[in-house]
Amino acid sequence: MHQMQFKEIIGQEEIKRQLVQTVAENRVSHAQLFLSAEGTGALPLAIAYAQFINCLDRSATDSCGLCSSCRKYERYIHPDLHFSYPFFASKDVKIAVDVLEEWRTMLLSDPYVDLDIWRAQLSADNKQANINIAECHDIIKKLSYKAFEAETKVLIMWLPEYLEKEGNSLLKIIEEPPANTLFLLVATNQEHILSTLLSRTQIVKIPKLPGETIEQYLTGKHNLSAEQAATYSFLADGNLIEAKALAAQAHNDNAEIFAEWLRMGYGNRGLDLVSFTDQAASWGRENQKNFLKYGISFLRECSLILSGADSLVKLPLRTLDTAHKLCKYVLNLNMASAIISELEQAHYHIERNANPKILFLDVSLQLVKIIKFKTLPKGTQYIYN
Ligand SMILES: [Zn+2]
Numbered sequence: 001m002h003q004m005q006f007k008e009i010i011g012q013e014e015i016k017r018q019l020v021q022t023v024a025e026n027r028v029s030h031a032q033l034f035l036s037a038e039g040t041g042a043l044p045l046a047i048a049y050a051q052f053i054n055c056l057d058r059s060a061t062d063s064c065g066l067c068s069s070c071r072k073y074e075r076y077i078h079p080d081l082h083f084s085y086p087f088f089a090s091k092d093v094k095i096a097v098d099v100l101e102e103w104r105t106m107l108l109s110d111p112y113v114d115l116d117i118w119r120a121q122l123s124a125d126n127k128q129a130n131i132n133i134a135e136c137h138d139i140i141k142k143l144s145y146k147a148f149e150a151e152t153k154v155l156i157m158w159l160p161e162y163l164e165k166e167g168n169s170l171l172k173i174i175e176e177p178p179a180n181t182l183f184l185l186v187a188t189n190q191e192h193i194l195s196t197l198l199s200r201t202q203i204v205k206i207p208k209l210p211g212e213t214i215e216q217y218l219t220g221k222h223n224l225s226a227e228q229a230a231t232y233s234f235l236a237d238g239n240l241i242e243a244k245a246l247a248a249q250a251h252n253d254n255a256e257i258f259a260e261w262l263r264m265g266y267g268n269r270g271l272d273l274v275s276f277t278d279q280a281a282s283w284g285r286e287n288q289k290n291f292l293k294y295g296i297s298f299l300r301e302c303s304l305i306l307s308g309a310d311s312l313v314k315l316p317l318r319t320l321d322t323a324h325k326l327c328k329y330v331l332n333l334n335m336a337s338a339i340i341s342e343l344e345q346a347h348y349h350i351e352r353n354a355n356p357k358i359l360f361l362d363v364s365l366q367l368v369k370i371i372k373f374k375t376l377p378k379g380t381q382y383i384y385n
Helices: 013-024 042-054 068-074 096-109 115-121 133-144 165-175 211-221 226-236 240-266 270-281 285-306 317-329 333-351 356-372
Strands: 031-036 081-084 153-158 181-187 202-206
Touching: 013 042, 013 202, 031 042, 042 068, 042 153, 042 181, 081 096, 081 133, 096 115, 096 133, 133 153, 133 165, 211 226, 211 240, 226 240, 226 285, 240 270, 240 285, 240 317, 240 356, 270 356, 285 317, 285 333, 285 356, 333 356
Parallel strands: 031 181, 031 202, 081 153, 153 181
Antiparallel strands: none
């Protein structure tokens, strides 16, 4: 996700409506505290709200995504969009701006973040995160300048819980802000916020995401089966960050197992194939279908690599490496195409209650034929030569 328009944010339709309404009715409160549990999308919402306010061509419900302001918002480089967040002070890192590049990189890859993700981005294992006095002074300084190009300067402070009592130095500017300045604070733990700060902000409560919203997201965007999506949604309990982590784990497992299966087709590994078949037979139908679907989309990506269209490939880094190796040593386009067709047939038969043990053994033998003996099944149409 690179655009930070409301429409890109998962669920939260009622909150979006309310935020848009404040703009339509010209009653945007200049200091707002978005308060929510983790993984509801409060930070993306705050960014989308700021982008909407500053969009030069907004519609009734969303920013345009195309104007000069939106384009700078999209890359988090608008000169009148400021971020503050906890960081890990060191000799080289004295204020939040010193790690702004890392912050932008993280948001560009995914704006649904928590402190653990931010910590990993900074490779700061056990250090104490903090929004310190130097940062407070920097905020006051930055906001005292006139806006460069936007109508409204915005400061988004993520996790104001990490302001210690030095945070009181911000009270004056929050209470009597310079003209056209908007403070959006994004917090998860009301009890840890300075009460002086709480009393000066308007609280916007962001609800947890309903289970079915997360399920839809997981089946739609992560290609999980309905059953698996329901399980992960239940485990994630409204936290989309958690749900994504579970889905990524599932894909990692599928990726690893699938790549290994292809390697079995290449080597003299009959016994491994038999034990793979036993294993796959025990997964249950939903997981089997899911695994086959994963294999099909993985091989489609491999086909892109094999046709030299690397830039179109959408695989996570680790899986991408595996795909490159397979394309270099094991697969060619015709093989990929033949295996995809085998997997599609297998999926069809699993849906119609085929015996999974027989089926996976059969597909395994086809893999050996295709990969090791380079024999493509008869009657298959190939688009590639
Ligand atoms: Zn715009």
